Amino acid sequence: MVLGTSSHVGKSLLTAALCRIFAQDGYRVAPFKSQNMSLNSAVTPEGLEIGRAQALQAEAAGIPPSVHMNPILLKPSGDMTSQVIVRGKIWGKLTAADYHLRRVEELLPIVRESYETLAAQNEVIILEGAGSPAEINLKEHDIVNMRMAELADAACLLVGDIDRGGVFASLLGTVELLDLHEQDRIQGFLINKFRGDIRLLEPGVRLIEDRLGKPCLGVVPHLHQLMIDEEDSLGLPSPDTESSSSWHPVDTPSRPLRIAVLALPSFSNFTDFDALRAEPSVSLHLCRTPESLNGADVIIIPGSKQTADDLLWLRSVGLANAVASHAVSGLVVGICGGMQILGEKIVDPSGMEHTETIPGLGLLSINTTMQPQKVTRLTSGRLLVPSLFGQPISSSQVSGYEIHIGETRYLDGANPFAALETGPNQESILDGCTALDGHTFGTYLHGLFDDDSFRHTFLAAARAFYRLAPASQFDNWQHNREASLNRLANAVRSSLDMSKIFSWVGLTYQHLPKSEETLR
Structure with missing residues (x-):
């Protein structure tokens, strides 16, 4: 599971990259995000509505998008209300309080069923969290971050965005706000969108590894002119x-x-x-x-x-x-x-x-x-x-x-x-x-x-x-979009400890990167 220290740290694109990498290496892989909040949506071949990020991730995996990849989609209708899409159809229009305090538990069985449907069809599921898992005001009724990680028994990778500043504080603060058993699910972290001389970053990486007691899986560079969908308007x-x-x-x-x-x-x-x-x-x-x-x-x-x-x-x-x-x-x-x-x-x-x-x-x-x-x-x-x-x-x-x-x-x-x-x-x-x-x-x-x-x-x-x-x-x-997905996957391959990530799902990593490999 890919978790983030906040919104717009790169969770969606890293999930897409991992989907492409596992697919390139010959595994049946699918993305999953139990609950997405976005005005950016897509349509499945059956005519059902899901978050556009999950459609992109399915494209990266080389499979058609499915409503099970995003069973709940929240489309904001204003500052206080959202249209709730469940399994691709309008379920209702609710205030934030009504949804989080009274309705979310009602939807958990649907989330579980969609996840189990995907898991039965694939060898690997790459889950994506939403926002931050350390939103302590919403955590009791959360069905998209740590609760979903526990349901799927997922190893978690925490992503911090150095481009917006404060990456070490956000990594440490996120982990320390989690319960101990949740902290144990975080198997490692990565730093995303890095620019500059990595030698200047290394002392901080070593120090935060010691503080967290968790390894840094790598540092992913900032990729310019990547022609891939943004998850939300923060990227505009x-x-x-x-x-x-x-x-x-x-x-x-x-x-x-x-x-x-x-x-x-x-x-x-x-x-x-x-x-x-x-x-x-x-x-x-x-x-x-x-x-x-x-x-x-x-x-x-x-x-x-x-x-x-x-x-x-x-x-x-x-x-x-x-x-x-x-x-x-x-x-x-x-x-x-x-x-x-x-x-x-x-x-x-x-x-x-x-x-x-x-x-x-x-x-x-x-x-x-x-x-x-x-x-x-x-x-x-x-x-x-x-x-x-x-x-x-x-x-x-x-x-x-x-x-x-x-x-x-x-x-x-x-x-x-x-x-x-x-x-x-x-x-x-x-x-x-x-x-x-x-x-x-x-x-x-x-x-x-x-x-x-x-x-x-x-x-x-x-x-x-x-x-x-x-x-x-x-x-x-269309050609450049495919090339961008491969470029993203290649950058993640070369930046992260893929052997360790593959080991989290019981697989051995043997793939040698190919510069412009196209998924067939």
């Missing part, structure tokens, strides 16, 4: 830190395409834009003020966990008017909740997110009614539009996944964006909408830009719309 750049001033005013035909993604208060599935950010011909910023949109070519309204509230926020800070003004002569895209915001109105008769009817921005001829049932599915299809932003397109294929509670209806004159195939009979359904002037489109498809063919078509059309020179280079996202 701060909105507006790179304001429009960094979009160079010189308007040469070869300049980057300037894409502004609105950093909504309930911004969800922010990994939708990782592939765009990686493109050499793109300059992508997260924006939260009208001023930061100055100079943008494309404005994207992303997915939202609280669509109506985020729409009201857009109006309160002046971004709604800024987007509408931009759409007159510029390009606007809405993804999932962002598409709903671009419509005529959002109605919520069941009070799923809001109790009022909220007027949308009116850029797309659609209305959305919120529903108690959530739509979650993987899907693919083809564009129904002959052009994108008025430019001819070379590829009409699209793919991605849907996670939404709204049902969107077309108004007179609406132009659907795509036809998607779904269900066991591959029935065709309409998705999305395009504006009559061709400047704006919306879709329910998360992961739309992960497809290399569509992303390159999108960028070519947007650049042509602004009379920019064609991109001189395109990124191969």
